Amino acid sequence: MNQVNIQICIKEIISSFLNKIKKVDHKNNEIYIHLRDIDDMPVICNHVYTSLNTKLATIICTDEQKNDNDFVIRYVFEKLNADIFIFIIASLKKSKYFPSIVSQIPAAASYEREIKDMFGLVPVGNPDLRPLVLHEHWPNDIFPLRKEFDLKTKVARQEQEYPFLRVDGDGICEISVGPVHAGIIEPGHFRFSVLGENIINLETRLFYAHKGIEKLAESMKLDEVLLLSERISGDESVANSTAYCQAIEKISQVYIPNKAKKTRTIFGELERVYNHIGTLGGISTDAGFAFGAARLNILKERMMQLNESLSGSRILFGVNRIGGVKYDISDKNKKLILEQIEEVSSDFEKIIVFLRSKSSFMDRLKGTGIIPKKIAHDLGIVGVAARCVGIDVDTRHDHPYANYTVHNSRTPQQIMQDQIEMEKRSGDALARFEVRVKEVHDSFKIVRESLDLDDDDGLFTEVPKEITPYSYALGYAESHRGQTLHWIMMGEKNSIFRYKIRTASFCNWKIIEHAVLNDIVPDFPLVNKSLDLSYSGNDL
């Protein structure tokens, strides 16, 4: 079925742009369109974006100068109604400039700025060329992801100012917050322009937690990068390591055992549960209702204790390995999981009923931090943030991996009901609250179903000792924040040539600037928590 779709897709692109295309290829669920000239990029991207029902998934730049290929940029589009990724590939041919696609595809903005910082290539036509990843202490002629740059280089600091957007006018003042915040959270800077109490403009400045993960991976062994992928964002360890492993498995064409697929699914869902419960607790705290938070945090702690009994880590570090998983879930542990989720889910249900009955709590969430649907669509946001405005994206359904192929079947009636349900969602903090509650229940269900099945085909498949250099593939998973995409190009001697990570947070951070508009400043923590974005996962 998918193969047919792929062929249709390829035909459609070739028929429109035959003379602009050098080569067309496909492998697994990925189509590669190589262009003759990078200047044709905007038209073709725009066509794929508007006519083929896709969204921009990521933009990947690689420094292939050593392989006589100069810098290569890959624009990856994800088809919304089929399990297909379309790569539009072009090489830069000695130039340091490439055409920007921001005016047609707004979601491209941050990717282009990132490429400018890390590779020193300039997106011509992008109106915002301020530094993004590397802050003002960094000189503007050193580019860390170029191959000639050594990971350990210590660059001298320099003093510069970052030009924030200024809002002028009668009675407008600026409030700047961070990077060190009042609560126990990660670092980021927020600059509000307010008129009275209302937020007129918010500018986020991130990348304080930039640790050079992508560059670091190029100097590590494959199983070390696995540890690194877990630490992209500590609370997304299973999702990110699953995506990483799947990319390597896809490159080396290894099929993992059923048992491993189920185990990945179970751990992935357990991760979603403890984080969603934690976020719901956080929402309750920020809405000023400590009692609800306390009750939910007890459940989060219980889930973390369950995590530890199963995997040896409270935040599920170390469950994956390339080719499968590390830990078997014994019969005793199966019982433990069932008992625990039975207890937790019944407690959870009671707490939620209780919270819903508190009108002051519900009032606080209702209408706060509304995400405008059109902008959400244009920025290509993912996960709970997208689902709360009725944009039905979920990697588990759109590109089934692990055991989600099984949990995927919906009857036409269910699909209909889901669609009606989606239409009702209004994009405010309350909608995000409700979506999370629903997903916790769904996750419990998936865990129960995955436990039922008994396979005995081992925990992992061996991957080949030597993977073909310069082969590449895309791995993906749905974390509790949304889709996480990992693209890997292998290098020589089983090294990694390029590891491009795009977590859900990278897509979603921009939306907060729109969600808080016209809310009051004290709403911000609540809106922020209800979106639950990772700083580390964004900053890498």
Add this chain to the structure above:
Amino acid sequence: MTEKSRKILGNHVETRNLDDLIIADNYRGKITFTSETVHGQQDLLESICPTKALSKKDSDTMTLDNGKCIMCGYCTESFPKLMKIENKCPSPTKTKNKLVEYSAPQEHLPEKSYEQIGRELKEKIKKLFGRSLAIREIDAGSCNGCEIEITALNNPIYDIERFGICFVSSPRHADVLLVTGPASRNMQTALLRTYEATPSPKIVIAVGACACSGGIFGDSYATTGGIDNVIPVDVYIPGCPPRPEILIQGLLLAVNRMITNGI
């Protein structure tokens, strides 16, 4: 104190004795060497360890730097006879070189439970300050794993506030800075400024392998390779992430340090 701490858990009024809070058997915590000799295996061990926590000292000894170990278990998987991973936490220390151990078997002090440490801490804080101990948490580029555990200190089960320890929202109110992350370059200035904004006397605690040594992120163009390369550190808490049990132990060490420093 004879009365046992009990807490209401879950929906029913069910109580659990907190002295019984236990660490799961398979928790991946501290690496220890068994009595087997490491002779001849050192180079291999060195190459297996992703953070270079294991390194060769002389022909018969290896050193283990707890401040670098991320508890991945790779060494014990490859050499189950030479070393094992236990469900215990490595201890916090006052100096960086105390985090390092040798492959000769070592004596370990009997461990105290979270509750025992908490009570001891409570008494000391009361005596020393006559008020609560104020902590400001700073994330200097962590993966957020350490934050999850620090947040857990505030949940109703660990509930650290009952020992007279509170998290405050400004460095100006803080006695202790709890810092996580490898001190990313982008956070360097902010970290330094926050430190300067904290009134003296102040104690800085580096939390997690990243803060102690750079951890898996090491020392690179984007990191500074540990908090102590930016500000002076008084207590190091190893782990990736450190459990609440060892976080509170680190706080006790910090308070002890304040007592000996004499404020």
